[in-house]
Amino acid sequence: MINKARKLSTNFRQMVNRFFPKRSIKEAISQKHCYLCGATVYQSKPICEGCLHDLPFNHASCARCAIPLPLTTENTDSKKICGECIKSSPSNTQCFSAFCYTFPVNVLISEFKYNNKRHLGKLLSTITAETISDKIKNRQLIKPDKLVPVPLHIDKLYSRGFNQAGDICKDLSRALGIPIDNSCIARTLNNPAQASLTKKQRQQNLANAFVIRKNIEGEVVALIDDVVTTGVTAELLSKQLLGAGAKEVVVWSLARTPLNQ
Ligand SMILES: [Zn+2]
Ligand SMILES: [Zn+2]
Structure with a gap:
């Protein structure tokens, strides 16, 4: 019996090796x-x-706005804050973006959002979730009570077919074990694309664009978006979430635009 089994096993191994050499x-x-x-x-x-x-990982960034900082030993400190955030303290306690919004991450995100290549978004959010998980374990990031996606206006949701921030939330939630709250924020106005506008124009456009629909008394909320560009949306929503009772707001995104963009 023992010999027979050995012979079969050897034959099987040879057969497997023929089809799958070295693996x-x-x-x-x-x-x-x-x-x-x-x-x-x-x-x-x-x-x-x-x-x-x-990949352009955002290794050294401001703890409050995630703006990429020059890579020095001092700047990898998770409590480092940029000059702009020292001047005008943002409403959110922390901001983290896993990548700098440069090539190839900018192309991957654009394909994800505008060409429905959701597998590319999943790849970036999986890597982002791993980085966040490590930082939570090392006490560099706060673990929030819930994830709240920045909503798309219903018209844009219909034309695109999905909210990219919602996709990212699902991947982060699965990996980190944090629930998603999709009904917390409603988008009431459909603003034109923000990318071509100045900071002031964005602020004016966004001023009445969102409504917080529920009391979130005492909760630590993570606001989730694909890219933090000027930080105007993050600041406006953080302020509104705090106004609705949130204890703290942190902002997590896949990528952050560098200062010179
Ligand atoms: Zn490759
Ligand atoms: Zn900053």
């Missing part, structure tokens, strides 16, 4: 292609080690 069955089944360069990858995330390493 175990488990590895072969989990084979994927890197979304960025197409190389074959055998890990859970569809990105190869080289491309992952080359």
Whole structure:
């Protein structure tokens, strides 16, 4: 019996090796292609080690607005605050963006939002969730009670088919075990795209765009968006959430635009 079993097992191994040379069955089944360069990858995330390493991580950033700071030993301190935030203290307690909004992250986010490539958003939010999880464990980030996506106006939701911040929330919620509150904020006005406007024009446009629909007394809320650009939306909503009773507001996004953009 023992010999027979050994023989079968050897034959089976030879058969497997012919189809899957040098890789175990488990590895072969989990084979994927890197979304960025197409190389074959055998890990859970569809990105190869080289491309992952080359992504523009926001390693040194302001703790209050996530603006990328020059990479020095001092600036990797999670409590470092930029000059702008010292002058005008933001309403949110913390702001964290995993990436700088530069190539290729800017292209990936644009494809995610405007060309319905939701798998690219999932890749970035999975990496963001891992980074946030580490920072919560190291007490560099506060763990919030709930995740609140920045809502899209209903017209834009119909034309795009999904809210990118909602997608990001789902991935973060699953990875971090924090519930999502989709009904907390309503968007009442459909503003034109904010990207081409000045900071002042954005403030005017957004002033009446959102309504907080419930009392969130004593809760620590994480406001979730895809990109923090000028920080105007984050500031306005943080102020409104605090006005509705939130104990603290933190802002989490995939990416942050650098100062010169
Ligand atoms: Zn790659
Ligand atoms: Zn700052």
